[in-house]
Amino acid sequence: MFRKIVAVALFVSFIAMSTSGLLMFVIEKPSFTIQMHPVHKLFGLIMILAVLAHLSFNFKSILHYIKNKSVAVFGGLMIILLIGLYGVVIYNEVPPEIAIPMDELAAEAESHE
DSSP states (O other), X not given: OHHHHHHHHHHHHHHHHHHHXXXXXXXXXXXXXXXXXXXXXXXXXXXXXXXXXXXXXXHHHHHHHTTSHHHHXXXXXXXXXXXXXXXXXXXXXXXXXXXXXXXXXXXXXXXXX
């Protein structure tokens, strides 16, 4: 029964994360991103929990998959891409004179929910 709940939680959170993420990608307005933030954040947490449960249920299968050289190389390339993108965004800071007022306005907007 728990596996079924995890599967449904993973499916629904994937739908929520992908649709809210795509909407924020297409509608590139900070105000819209702030508006969608609660949905994206909450279902992101649900998705993390569901993925952790899913991985624990399927750990042996995943280990079996990465024994295939092509799959292991693909996984390695995805990890390199992830680390590279994190490196780019961490070193591409928004200047404080823009970031501080933006953060203050975002906090104010989120407090009106």
